[in-house]
Amino acid sequence: MNPDAFDALSADLAEGVRADDRLLGLVLLGSASESGRMRRDEWSDHDFFALVHRGRGAEARESLDWLPSPSSRVLLAREGDIGFAVLFADGHLLEFALAEIDELSGAVAGDASVVVDDEAGSAAGLIGGAQRRAEASDRFDPANDAALFLVKLLVGVGRVRRGERLNGGQFVRQWAVQHLVRAVRGRFAAASTSRRDIIDPLRRFEDDFPAEGARLAEILDSPVEEAARGLFDLAREMLEPGWGQFPAAAADAVAARLAWGPDAAERRAS
Template structure:
């Protein structure tokens, strides 16, 4: 059986286990096992919510026998107060969270798919949040790209001081993240399931032009100055960069290189 089919089958089996166990009201598949099944592939995993009856949350978080009934677990980790990360013995990885219905009423979350529900449970609309997800995109270039510029400067100063890890994060992490937050304003976005939690997800499919040069901006721990210069060049192409700050960034990068 293909991995994609196995994932969907496993989720169905979890639903049957919940039905046998009692105390659960619904199982929602999320992401690629939810409403975005077109992107399901061999590298996907299980991501799901469980809606439970009042007072039943801890039972499904602290005791995992309802999962062991489906397939033995090789690993489990309670990563939040409401859920776990798990690995089945056969290599299927998953993450889940458990909620009582009232907890989702005023929450924003990505739309899910009802995989299973108790016969008496009628609120299938809970699969879609009544609140919009907060946007992780910016609607103006000014703040994010100036933030990126200052990240380059601060990062190079730290690199020159010997703080190479911090410098790597400022230049190849924070600065690039700022660019990603406005990439939809700089390049036409191709269809590729944007993720409401991370602008980096499926970047290569959504923004192929930027993806083709992204490697030059993220050259690694020992090439922070080189990465900074590539990021600066890109910023200068898409935004009226402050000339004096640009000169200082180049001066720093050149000095470190020498």
């Protein structure tokens, strides 16, 4: 979607919210927000909160007539009780929560623009709290994440060898990778730029760690156990040297349990 069309759709969303007496506010999130505009590209969708007056949440979720371009919608899907995804014929996607303020009491948010609000500033108050929660949770414990990386890797490979390739692959490609990326960001905090996502550490990892991100992506293109070994070697090469908190004994135990033989560092030294 080109920039003018993107902005026009944002304006249409705001108009729809203002015209519906069930709704009190609209908050554009991520790249849809004004502060996230510089990251917007052809793949950006509209993420937002549509906020509902207290006690009218269930009623509001019965109809999405306030959304623009009803004739262009080709898909409507629900995500949990308050989440929605709407796809238009041109491939543009809306992902949003349609909820009362209290239903979003635990929400976290990064970039956000309050476009519509009530006189009490309910939307602004919600987003202020969501951003504070996100900032408070934006902390890394690289030693713990490195340990959990090894745990997820061991469990995943074990399940693959048991024949549970789907579940084991999820442990390797999803959970282990998440903990590895968190460990890297925590270990090398100065390398993470302001472009990173404070909610999802994997977002724009390649921007901050281009060589490592490219290698990580290449590793994940491999069959699952080969990918697991590649992740293991990458973790030891990146994290272990000069870092006393790396769980080296645990890494050795995982390698021995999986019969992976000498680790990458030992192979390079030989």
